[in-house]
Amino acid sequence: MKKETESREKYKQKIQSFQVKRPVIQNCFRAFWVGGTICLIGQGIENFYMKFFDFTKDTVAGPTVATLVLISVLLTGFGVYDKIAQYAGAGSAVPVTGFANSMASAAIEHRSEGLVLGIGMNMFQLAGSVIVFGVASAYVLGLIRYAFSYFM
Amino acid sequence: MMAYILAFICGGLICVAGQVFMDVTKLTPAHLMSVLVTTGAVLDVFGIYDKFIEFAGAGATVPITNFGHALLHGALEAAQEHGWIGIGMGMFKLTSAGISAAIIFAFFAALIFKPKG
Numbered sequence: 001m002k003k004e005t006e007s008r009e010k011y012k013q014k015i016q017s018f019q020v021k022r023p024v025i026q027n028c029f030r031a032f033w034v035g036g037t038i039c040l041i042g043q044g045i046e047n048f049y050m051k052f053f054d055f056t057k058d059t060v061a062g063p064t065v066a067t068l069v070l071i072s073v074l075l076t077g078f079g080v081y082d083k084i085a086q087y088a089g090a091g092s093a094v095p096v097t098g099f100a101n102s103m104a105s106a107a108i109e110h111r112s113e114g115l116v117l118g119i120g121m122n123m124f125q126l127a128g129s130v131i132v133f134g135v136a137s138a139y140v141l142g143l144i145r146y147a148f149s150y151f152m
Numbered sequence: 153m154m155a156y157i158l159a160f161i162c163g164g165l166i167c168v169a170g171q172v173f174m175d176v177t178k179l180t181p182a183h184l185m186s187v188l189v190t191t192g193a194v195l196d197v198f199g200i201y202d203k204f205i206e207f208a209g210a211g212a213t214v215p216i217t218n219f220g221h222a223l224l225h226g227a228l229e230a231a232q233e234h235g236w237i238g239i240g241m242g243m244f245k246l247t248s249a250g251i252s253a254a255i256i257f258a259f260f261a262a263l264i265f266k267p268k269g
Contacts (some may be wrong), residue, residue: 005208024175031171035215042210043156054189061213061222062249068214069250075258077265087241090170093181095163095214100254102182107262111209119262123255129182131251133261134189138223141197142239145224146231 009061034084038095042068064141076104102126114151153207162204162211185216192220222246 046064049055055063075081081101085092092098102125110122124131165218170184177183195201205212212218213225230242244251 022175022268024172027175028168028171031166031167035170036211039211039214040160041158042163042214043159046210046213047155061218064213065218065250066253068226069253070257073254073261077261078196088167090174090181090184091164091167094160094167094170094216094217096219097214098181099185099216099219099250100258103254104258104261107258108214108265109267111262111267123258123262126182127254129187130189130219132191133186133221134223137190137193137230138220138227138243139239141193141224142227142231143236144258145197145228146236146239 027089031094034088034091035094036091038068038092041071043096050119068097069094069100071108072100073104075106076101081105099127099130158207159209159214163214164211166211166215166217188217189220192217193224193261194220196221196224219247222250242248243266247263 042064045067046060049060049063050057053063072081075084081092081097082105085098085101087128092101103126106125106127107123111120112118113122166188170188173179173187174181174184190203195204195217201212201217205218205221226242226245226247227239228242230238230245232238234241242251
């Protein structure tokens with residue numbers, strides 16, 4: 001077992017000179033304008049909901065996120081979002097659209113395994129980690145914050 | 153108009169931070185999203201994220217960091233009403249729209265669309 005990991009390390013060192021270096025600056029630029037554009041669209045949707053429906057600045061985030069999720073799921077279904085993701089990297093993963101894309105693509109991919117075993121069990125394959133860490137950290141932090149306000 | 157520019161720049165900068173994180177540590181997008189969600193929750197503890205939303209609008213509410221912020225926000229809102237038990241009760245209060253939408257749309261998309269590639 002130990003020998004195996006050793007040879008694996010050696011292999012990693014050997015192939016290092018052949019691996020493509022990541023073009024960090026180019027990646028950052030792409031992430032910036034694609035991510036920024038998604039947020040810009042979000043701002044447009046927010047303004048739309050505030051103007052034509054009864055939403056205030058505090059409550060508008062919910063329907064905005066839901067609309068973006070719908071757009072993202074549709075784009076995933078037509079196979080467009082994967083191309084955007086390839087181009088933009090984190091620019092497409094960080095906005096909430098990336099969260100929806102991970103759920104939709106997992107569900108579509110495993111559709112052939114059945115409704116329950118395929119869609120039901122695989123939908124949260126990637127998105128599950130977001131919910132788990134979000135809820136766990138929010139609970140711990142909530143307890144801390146609550147304890148503070150209790151004693152002060 | 154100013155709101156659009158701020159949303160574009162702030163949202164873009166969060167994505168750049170994510171891209172740098174991914175390029176430097178060579179971790180997957182799943183790691184990145186988990187870290188950002190936790191960051192959003194941490195920033196909400198002292199109300200920093202609220203000020204950020206006030207400033208950047210959709211530039212702050214669209215990135216996944218807002219998910220952590222909204223989880224904690226709902227939890228604290230319920231905690232004011234019901235004490236520490238409320239933390240678990242109000243957790244999904246504000247994020248419900250996003251999560252329900254994602255589950256519902258993803259489910260029906262899986263029924264309609266065929267996998268590509």
